[in-house]
Amino acid sequence: xxxxxxxxxxxxxxxxxxxxxxCSPISGHRSVSWYQQTPGQGLQFLxxxxxxxxxxxxxxxxxxxxxxxxxxxxEMNVSTLExxxxxxxxxxxxxxxxxxxxxxxxxxxxxx
Amino acid sequence: KNEVEQSPQNLTAQxxxxxxxxxxxxxxxxxxxxxQQHPGGGIVSLFMLSSGKKKHGxxxxxxxIQEKHSSLHITASHPRDSAVYICAVGSNYKLTFGKGTLxxxxx
Numbered sequence: 233x234x235x236x237x238x239x240x241x242x243x244x245x246x247x248x249x250x251x252x253x254x255c256s257p258i259s260g261h262r263s264v265s266w267y268q269q270t271p272g273q274g275l276q277f278l279x280x281x282x283x284x285x286x287x288x289x290x291x292x293x294x295x296x297x298x299x300x301x302x303x304x305x306x307e308m309n310v311s312t313l314e315x316x317x318x319x320x321x322x323x324x325x326x327x328x329x330x331x332x333x334x335x336x337x338x339x340x341x342x343x344x
Numbered sequence: 345k346n347e348v349e350q351s352p353q354n355l356t357a358q359x360x361x362x363x364x365x366x367x368x369x370x371x372x373x374x375x376x377x378x379x380q381q382h383p384g385g386g387i388v389s390l391f392m393l394s395s396g397k398k399k400h401g402x403x404x405x406x407x408x409i410q411e412k413h414s415s416l417h418i419t420a421s422h423p424r425d426s427a428v429y430i431c432a433v434g435s436n437y438k439l440t441f442g443k444g445t446l447x448x449x450x451x
Contacts, residue, residue, distance in 0.1 A: 263437075265437075265438075265439065267439075274430075274441055274442075274443050274444060275430065275432070275439075275441040276441070277438045277439055277440065277441075280437045280438060282437070287436075287437040288436055288437040288438045290438065322387065324387075331392070332377075332389050332392045333377065333389055333392075333439070334389065335379075335386055335387040335388070335389070336386070337386045338386065
């Protein structure tokens with residue numbers, strides 16, 4: 233079975249731009265979660281989707297949004313990028329609610 | 345105070361040593377996860393547990409729900425075990441993470 237894939241793997245943007253990141257979960261997994269990892273804050277939860285419904289959202293500004301499609305693929309969007317948004321963005325999928333998480337390789341976003 | 349506290353933050357060991365990493369949490373949880381991240385690498389799930397003890401090879405994870413505490417043990421440590429180990433607690437479809445423990449095992 234293919235693992236969780238994320239595209240793109242690396243991205244460089246400038247302040248004020250917006251970005252869309254994509255995540256394809258393991259086949260059959262319906263739950264997709266997104267996380268931000270920075271050296272200062274470590275790993276932080278962004279949001280979780282299950283069957284196209286967002287079930288929880290972390291403490292991030294409204295510039296961070298996401299969605300999930302009927303095939304369980306998910307996207308997250310960050311608008312009006314700030315320097316502090318530079319981070320590794322990880323998605324993870326799981327087969328069941330609150331189940332074991334399988335992480336993708338991440339998208340490294342650099343905001344200049 | 346963070347909801348998930350890990351100790352120690354850094355740990356250096358000699359090959360073959362027995363290693364323990366601790367995790368304490370302050371919220372109600374549905375499950376606790378232990379994750380491994382190699383430098384520049386992705387994150388791998390080692391264990392998910394909600395009670396008792398689990399063992400995979402040289403790794404053992406335990407959890408005490410009443411004391412809100414979990415430990416990750418590595419027996420007969422090896423340089424390839426060098427990585428960051430992260431404790432995370434799950435509740436309400438959300439994971440909350442500890443800051444991680446950087447483990448270095450020297451040959």
